[in-house]
Amino acid sequence: MRFDYFYKTRLPIEGSWPLDAQYDVFISAYNLSDRIKVVFDKCQAPLKLWLIFPQYQFNESEYPVSGEVFYSSQMEESEYLNEFFEKYAESLTGKRLCIDITGFMRPHLLFLIKLLQYYGLLKFDVIYSEPVRYQKKDDTKFSAGPVTLVRSIAGFEGEPNNESSNDILLLGIGYDHELLKQVAEHKDFANIVTLWGFPSLRADMYQESVVRASKAPEAAFPTGRGKQRYYAPVNDPFSTAERIHEVVQTESLKKPITNLYLSPLSTKAQALGFALYYLYAKNNASSIVFPFANGYEQETSIGTAEIWKYSIELPAWTI
Numbered sequence: 522m523r524f525d526y527f528y529k530t531r532l533p534i535e536g537s538w539p540l541d542a543q544y545d546v547f548i549s550a551y552n553l554s555d556r557i558k559v560v561f562d563k564c565q566a567p568l569k570l571w572l573i574f575p576q577y578q579f580n581e582s583e584y585p586v587s588g589e590v591f592y593s594s595q596m597e598e599s600e601y602l603n604e605f606f607e608k609y610a611e612s613l614t615g616k617r618l619c620i621d622i623t624g625f626m627r628p629h630l631l632f633l634i635k636l637l638q639y640y641g642l643l644k645f646d647v648i649y650s651e652p653v654r655y656q657k658k659d660d661t662k663f664s665a666g667p668v669t670l671v672r673s674i675a676g677f678e679g680e681p682n683n684e685s686s687n688d689i690l691l692l693g694i695g696y697d698h699e700l701l702k703q704v705a706e707h708k709d710f711a712n713i714v715t716l717w718g719f720p721s722l723r724a725d726m727y728q729e730s731v732v733r734a735s736k737a738p739e740a741a742f743p744t745g746r747g748k749q750r751y752y753a754p755v756n757d758p759f760s761t762a763e764r765i766h767e768v769v770q771t772e773s774l775k776k777p778i779t780n781l782y783l784s785p786l787s788t789k790a791q792a793l794g795f796a797l798y799y800l801y802a803k804n805n806a807s808s809i810v811f812p813f814a815n816g817y818e819q820e821t822s823i824g825t826a827e828i829w830k831y832s833i834e835l836p837a838w839t840i
Contacts, residue, residue: 524760524797527831528831529830530830532563532828532829534828538563542565543565544566544619545568545617546616546618548570548572548618548619548620548621549561550572550624550629551572551585552819552820553820554624555823555824555825556652556828557624557650560828563828564621569587570588570591571588574625574629574817575594576817577816578816598631599675599676602632606636606640618646619648620645620647621647622793623648623649627789628811630792631809632675632676634796634797634835637835638835639838641837643836646831648828648830648831652822654823655822664700667814668699669814670812671704671707671812671813672810673809673811674809674810677796679805679806680805682779687779688779688781690704691782692704692715692784693716693787694716694786700786700812701786704811711780711782715751716764716765716787717752717753718791719754751767752764753791753794755790756829757790758794759794760794761797765783765795766798769781781807782808782809783807783810786812797835800835
């Protein structure tokens, strides 16, 4: 499995975007971060859609005035996005599509990718914008309130083996130590392997993530087999998918993996990489698990440092 042929390019923050970054439909998830508004304003498309997630807890009076707004009170990712596709599937079919994943909930992002595959919308572009910095640096909180549930993301449940002698939990290490802790406790029977974001978005962000992760040492710095650290760039889903493939191969050579649990807790770009790996690997005994909270902070970052465009091609849907 190679992801080298996938294409990634940088888009300008100032000035117009090139012709290959103009679309029929543009989808973004709304929150108050500057970088999300910058991208929405710059992208040219006849149909521009805002998804308003109930987890951000916006009042209707706070909705954006530009673009078309879709809101559903459904908290579960499959219910929310199935409602969206009931309304907009026809508008997406056969169109040049771009999705800004920066403001997405990770479970909603992954299920959206799965739905696009199901509907045969296999080629599209994805945008991810990097912040200048997070608001409170290593003290930035992304989830608002406690984790209420750890489960597999819809569409990524897999078919677990009864044998569990060498289950692996691959944690994508992010800032939110409470999320790391909850997933590790939920899969406390699995051997933990960590995937750290390096190079990081900014020079100091790797150290900030280490500081935050150190508050959940049993997850981020486990003993035994899981003490092996792996690394992948936080702004490159293709390198992340490739790296996960290499990690799984390496761990399998030590001892065959019985069940593989993936948990993307770093950037949205890395979460996209987890989804790409899963869809291309087609390993039945694997799943993507996530710690769910009822609320998320409306604004966590300052400024726009980089804008990346990823050209995605998904494998065809198979039963």
